[in-house]
Amino acid sequence: MSNQIILPRIMQVGAGASNEVPNVLASLGCKRPLIITDKMMVELGYAGRIQECLSGHQIASDVFADTVPEPTVSSIQAGVDRVRDGDYDSIIALGGGSPIDSAKAIAILGKHGGAMRDYKFPRMVIEAGLPIIAVPTTAGTGSEVTRVTIITDETTDEKMLCMGIGFMPVAALVDYNLTLSLPSRITADTGIDALTHAIEAYVSKKANLYSDSQALSAMRLLAPNLRRAYHNGADKEAREAMMLGSTLAGVAFSNASVALVHGMSRPIGAAFHVPHGLSNAMLLPSVTQYSLPAAPERYADCARAMGVADGQDSVEVANDKLLKELHALNDELQVPTPAQFGIDRQTFFDLMPTMAEQALASGSPNNNPRVPSIDDMIVIYRQLW
Missing domain, CATH: 1.20.1090.10 (Dehydroquinate synthase-like - alpha domain)
Known part of the structure; x- marks a missing residue:
């Protein structure tokens, strides 16, 4: 019996890995990323640091910082609208499990439409969304290397498990320096x-x-x-x-x-x-x-x-x-x-x-x-x- 192993195409691990965002974008042929994160990452300056790093390589980026802990159907909708209204060719998911999970859902819904419930397990999502570069800032969820996202339907209080290769980030930049400020x-x-x-x-x-x-x-x-x-x-x-x-x-x-x-x-x-x-x-x-x-x-x-x-x-x-x-x-x-x-x-x-x-x-x-x-x-x- 064989087992199918699914991993990100690119993994960069160690101090300073997050500085490789411009090179990873270039290797993917992407030039217009949307940074999906939360307000804490903005306040700590992490989102700004990523933007500065990108600017140094003449890459313009925007920030969507309205993700919430334990993402819900309604909390990701503004991000979906942002993707649909913009001309983004990639997503940089910066933060803990919630921003990365939110980015996975936004990448699929923003490209393919529908409702989150349409993608709920047991359906296996094989469609490719916008390519995601995941930059985790907590040592916990492992969402940067998983083909899973969990989004709560607030109308029923159900945490919907959504799975499939379509949710796997294309790249994971695992930089422990980003965890040093964690409480x-x-x-x-x-x-x-x-x-x-x-x-x-x-x-x-x-x-x-x-x-x-x-x-x-x-x-x-x-x-x-x-x-x-x-x-x-x-x-x-x-x-x-x-x-x-x-x-x-x-x-x-x-x-x-x-x-x-x-x-x-x-x-x-x-x-x-x-x-x-x-x-x-x-x-x-x-x-x-x-x-x-x-x-x-x-x-x-x-x-x-x-x-x-x-x-x-x-x-x-x-x-x-x-x-x-x-x-x-x-x-x-x-x-x-x-x-x-x-x-x-x-x-x-x-x-x-x-x-x-x-x-x-x-x-x-x-x-x-x-x-x-x-x-x-x-x-x-x-x-x-």
Whole structure:
């Protein structure tokens, strides 16, 4: 059996990679980019730096900075209109997962039209949108190397999973210098998101030899450096490891899949506006405990790759150490419970059946080593409280 591996055509990795935007545009034959980002990237000067870099090569660019965290159908519409009204031949997606996910949707809708729901999974989007050069500024989502975007339909509070080669950026410029200003909360949430990607890709039913190699490498980079980057954002060695680990984790899950954590996480984010990485972090220990009996050797491999168990430990001991580490990580990185986040208990409990149904409909839980029922997921949601 063979596995199709989809990657960006160009990857530039390391300090200063973002300065290669003009050369990448030239290699693609593009001369009129639209920079899609958010207001924070403008305030920090990152968008302006990209524009200056482009101006130095006589390339004119415009900025669309109205993307929002957890993008919605309405939030991307202004960007779609901007693309349709402009003469842009490419998109530079600058920021965390939300601006990059927004850019993916805008690139497709701006070129091909229709509504976002038309592109929802299980449809596989093979049409090419405007070429995207992704410049990530967080070490978390891995969106720069994935063929996935997630857009919320605010009329139904559904996080729509959209997939296909059409959403894959043409280039990914992975520059850890852009993460040095990240606050500790975002460092924690995006870092656990990346670790979740690596673990889920490795235990997924769709895992393959290629994705395994990327997932294990990602865990080796992420696990020892997440605390370091959280406590000292200026630690360049830790930031570099986190950035590459996040990208490798993105490669892993894009070419395997995510599983139950992500399936259950999306409805929490849609209903209660919990940042995606944070809802993953809330769920990771409980879902891991639930899933362990179905893939004990695989989870033991994760524990060893993360450095919390060694080759002398039995599978049982390694898995016990993994669970303790996931709880300890959440404690040290101050991951809140739903109650501490400010979610109303009664509302959360009332919505649990709906959230479980939405999770199952996403398809991700079916990739889990232990496939849950609706009732199983309700129990896990209840445990979070």
